[in-house]
Structures are given as C-alpha cells and as structure tokens.
Amino acid sequence: MNDDTPNPAAPPTAWPWPPILLAALVAAAVGLGIVAPLAWPGEDDTMAHVAGLGLGLAGLALFAWAAWTLRRHNTTILPDKAADVLVTDGPFRFRRNPIYVAHVLILLGIAEVTHNIWFAVAAVAYVPLVSWLAVLPEERHLEARFGDAYRAYKARTRRWI
Template sequence: MSINEPDNAASRQATQQPGQQSAEPLAEDASESAEMQRDAETQDDSDIELRPSSVPWPPLLLAGFAALAIILGYAAPIEWPGVDDTPARFIGLGIGVLGIVLVVWGIVTLRTHDTTMLPDVGATHLVTSGPFWRFRNPIYLGDAMILLGAAELTKNIWLVGAAAAFAALVTKLAIVPEERHLERRFGQAYLDYKSRSRRWI
C-alpha cells in the first residue's frame, strides 16, 4: 500500500459529514431503551404480584370523604330531600348496622384464614367463605353502607355524595389493582371465584 493512500478507517472518517452520527450508537440507544422498558414492565408485574398497591387507599378515602362531608354539612348545608320520620330512620339505621356487620364479618373472616386485611399488603390465601362467598369486597361495601346509613340518620346529604365518591375512587385505586394482584397470585382459582361472585352487589 502506498504511503499516500489513506486506510479504510481514515477514509470513512473523512467522508462522514459534520453532525452525522454513526448508526451504531443509535442502535445501541434503541436497544438500551427497549431493555429499560422491558425491565420496567417486569418490575410492574413483580410488584403487582407482591402487593396490590403501595398506598392504603381505602381507609384514606373513607376518612377523607367522611370528614369533608361533615365539614360541608356545617359550612354548606343542603336540605334533606327525603322524609324525616321513624320508618325512614329505621331504614337508615338498618343500612348502617348492616354495613358495620359486613365490615366486622369481613375482617374476622380474613383473620380466620390467616391472611392480611391491609389493602397495601399482599394476600397469602384466597378467601371465598363468609361474606366473600357473595361479595369480593364486603369491607368496602360495608364502608359505603355506613356512610349511607349515617347520611339518613343525620340528614346530611353530603354523606351520600361521600359514599358515591368513595365507591368510585376505591374501585379505581384499590379494587382493580387488588383484582390484578389476586389473579397473578392465585391464577385460575381466582378467576373461577371471580366468575361466581360480585364486585359490589
């Protein structure tokens, strides 16, 4: 080879336009990005299998909406649209008491099966007995019924709104992730249970 003839590497470098990037770094960046995305998805799958959520949403939502409804009941009261008589009060009391029964029954059933009742901790057993035979979320249903019963007894219409808002947000933030967690954890056994039970009523 003549000393005046540039080698291949020098020739490629000389012909590369200013600002032009090699395809190799771009390919490496794309590969790293795809790998990071796969790692993130794997981490999400692993997290949902370990626990449904990192935040205990149900008690936070229940306490927050109840407190807000009580404050609004004093600050911006709205006239109760229904009747205020003894039968109506007994109906309200019955709804509230039934809600309390569901909550207590659900907690006792979970403890009997040695699994957690905390919404941000992974389940160790699939519980399908007690109130869970019919309802997949008897504790949350009971919470909403307690708010409705309190609304009838106190004639605070804001508590009705609190019950509706609690049901909507607890479904999105707690129930849906819990269902994904239980499906990952227990597979077909949970899907079979899900097919014969109700999310709410």
C-alpha cells in the same frame, strides 16, 4: 415474568387507599354539612331513622364478618399488604369486596341518621374512587398471586352488587 406482569409477592398498592378515602370523604361530608348544608330530601320520621340505622348497622356487621373471615384464614385485612390466602367463603362467597360494600352502607346510614346529604354524595363518590385506587390493583394482585383459582372465583362472584 415480563414487565407487565405484576409480582405475585408484591402488595397491590403502596397506600391503604380505602381507609384514606373513607376518612377523607367523612371529613369532607362533615365539613360540607357545616359550610354548605343542603336540605335533606327524605322523610324525618321514625321509619326513616330505623332504615338509616339499619343500613349503618348492616354495614358494620358486614365489615365485622369480612374482617373475621380474613382473620380466620390468617390473611391480611390491610389493603396495602399482599394476600396470603384467596378467601372465598363468608361474605366473600357473595361479593368480592364486602368491606367496600360495608363502607358504602355505613356512609348511607350516617347520611340518613344525620340528614347530611353530603354523606350520600360521599357514598356515591367512594365507589369509583375505591374501584380505581384499590379494587383494580387488588384484582391484578390476586390474579398474579392465585391465577386460575382467582379467575374462577372472579367469574362466579360479583364485585359490588
């Protein structure tokens, strides 16, 4: 192993960035909604509320399904811990990062239900931030840990959408 090769036993990052980012962005959206509210560009009707609830509930369901799948495989859900197993079934069959997709859906659902545009802005900001701080290190970790099996999974399964 040279200096550029990650240690397969090492965790992807030292910090659990996704929950930290999510909490910080939720706090920022709430705060900005109070001190710098912006007009909601959407409709204020029953169908819009149903759509918002649908997005949020879909995000919660996707998160629960992904967490249950990881638990069933006896591997960690914690983004700052080393993976024990390469999970490629459940929601991981369709996307490599279903938990992060779930976070975005939840933020968008909250935006519609609360009519706080800052939650939509937070969802947009979350994608590049979590990609840089968590997804890329996780991908390096999984490739170092699982080699060709991860590369094959990565080739057939999209990251986000």
